[in-house]
Amino acid sequence: MTTLNVRVAAVEQVTELVKHFTLVQQNGQPLPRFSGGSHVVVSMNINGRNHRNPYSLMGSPDNTESYHISVRRQEQSRGGSVYMHDQVTVGSELQITYPVNLFAISKLAHKHILVAGGIGITPFMSQIADLNRLGQHYELHYAYRSPEHGAFVEQLREMCGDRLHCYVESEGQRMSFQQLLSQQPLGTHVYTCGPDAMVKTLLLTARDMGWPESHLHSEQFSAPPIGDAFVISLAQSGIDLEVPGDMSMLEAMEEAGLEPPFLCRGGACGRCELEVLACDGALMHNDHYLSDAEKTAGNKIMPCVSRASCQKLVLNI
Amino acid sequence: MNTPAFKHETFRDDYSFSNSAEAIRRFPFPFPEDDYMYSVNIEQHEPGAPGSVLEHLIDIDEHYLAECEDRRLTLEQDPDRCIITPHMIDAQWDMVELVMESLAADYPQWFSLSKNGDDWHWINTPMGIDQQFRFGDASTLPMPPFEFITRQVQGDWIIMDQRDDDLFADMGMVTSQADWSIAFDAGMSFKEWHGPVPQANEIGVFDRALKYLLHLQYGSPVRRLNWTMTVNPRLDTSPENYPFWGPDNVSVTPENVGDKVYLRVELQALFRLPRSNAIAFSVRGYLISLNELVTYPRWGKRLHRILKGLHPDLSEYKGLDHYRQTVIDWLAPMDDGADLGLGTQPE
Secondary structure, eight states, rough: OOOOEEEEEEEOOSSSSSEEEEEEEETTTOOOOOTTTTTEEOOOOTTTTEEEEEEEEEEOTOOOOOOOEEEEOOSSSSSSHHHHHHHHOOEEEEEEEEOEEEEEOOTTOSSSEEEEEGGGGGGHHHHHHHHHHHHOOOOEEEEEESSSGGGHHHHHHHHHHHGGEEEEGGGTOOOHHHHHTTTTTTTEEEEEEEOOOHHHHHHHHHHHOOOOOGGGEOOOOOOOOOOOOOEEEEEETTTTEEEETOOOHHHHHTTTTTTOOOSOSSSOOTTTOEEEESSSEEEEOOOOOOOHHHHHHSSEEOOTTOESSSSSSEEEE | OOEEEEOOOOOSSOOOOOOOOHHHTTTOOOOOSSOOOOOOOEEOOOOOOTTSSTTTSOOOTTTTHHHHHHHHHHHOOOOOGGEEEEGHHHHHHHHHHHHHHHHHHHHHTEEEEETTEEEEEEEEEETTTEEETTTTTGGSSSSOOHHHHTSSSSEEEEEEEETTEEEEEEEEEEESSSSHHHHTTTTOOOOHHHHTTTTTGGGTTHHHHHHHHOOOOTTTOOEEEEEEEEESSSOOBBSTTTHHHHGGGGGOOTTHHHHHEEEEEEEEEEEEEEOOOEEEEEEEEEEEHHHHTTTTTHHHHHHHHHHHHOOOHHHHOOOOTTTTTHHHHHGGGGOOOOOSOOOOOOO
């Protein structure tokens, strides 16, 4: 996997919970160009263990001087976001992957409806830069908890003008998906990123209203949840590994010196998919990639975010 | 490699194309073992051995000017060999950037690129092109950006838009194809496009290849080799012009086979493009006559065994049926049955 060595050039406290990091290449070279909606995976060495978290690029794709990511502090997690908030300062050096886009705008759409909730605003910021440059027809609908939590609203107002619609929960403003989706012209695509419940509700509403699947786009990254320890048995290499409660299967394999494939590490892209050969308990799927039918069938698993409640899980790798 | 003088030669009419000894030695012979079966055989497109066709991201060889001229002639007769759809505008500029940056970095004796912000200055010395333009502003080039740059590089280029978990061939410069047509395939999805390949859908090759390509990363291009055979060193073996080259297939005799039949190897490379998130698929063809090929006896023996064992469906798909046996008979006396070991090397 091709990686970039970057240094933190600036840190900005955007809201009480959100920090914005500006990254530049350590060697002073321009960063690779990317397309709106892309993310990078940031590597962090936390107490000797390598954590890798995906973050959307929110700067303009035209800017190759610096990349911009924002991190929401998640207390109930394994520590990646807390590390970014508490340990990463101006001058810190990090390793990131080349940009990958799992949330690209459709170039054939006639109109784009962007629906963001909270920190889910970040991928839209680079998308909007592309939509503006290409002169595309779009609307941004942005929901957040209270005025203090409305990250980047001023910047968005400058970028979007009256195409920005804000919904402040504490002021009783609610987005009606039904209403939003009911009066759109043919060829409209809808994109959503934010809390799980919001994304699921929007997609369900759209499907119920007959929107074609190809016109619905969403992106969600999961963090690997903490669970019980179990053993994975790697059939091809003949290795058995313990997966501790605070480690994902992917991380456990990497700790053992293996190099299984991965891209997003948030259960979105499908690159790390493995075949399940046997399991003496239950699979606990936490990804957004496999269909419900595939999850029920139980012969595939995403080792980046999913786990098993079992003694032994046999994987075809 | 010593810089080759660019050869004056033709790929039509009198077919004066030939390979120098150096070009034969670096020919990308595709058969590492005696059996051939269709496979995806993808590897990272990393720089290869100095002097080899893999040394640089984009290979420029002694046939550069003659191939660009052949493309010009084909486009003159049939402008539809270059297809550009409006939603591929970012991909057009991605291609300008990819080709200009690669050529200027790898062949500074022939190509130069200087930038002042978005004001770019491109010099292609062999073709006598000196062009200043503004990156992102198509009105500052004499033709669409994709056409401008692909007229200056060898091989065909197909640009695939990624959407709906599939890839669509929405742009292309295709003038040296092995019997397929961009006008016919434009807009098709990856699976529709590969529908005709026998023995492949059955083994799930394309499902796996598509999933792999959807995850192709910028900065990590990949490549594979493909091959076929052709009669006469003709680049434009398009379905549109079948009447001009099709009859050649029945012109092969035991007397002319070494001269007339060519092994045609495609170095296929796939690049993720950064701003458009499209994938560029380059198909760079290398031609070698059987007479040239058997100057390395190891290659002659290997090809003999490959053709003898080739599955009939693949032979038909590749269009070899009319002359395959003639080639086998011609190669047979040169094959002493010795164990060749693994590998594609000439000696």
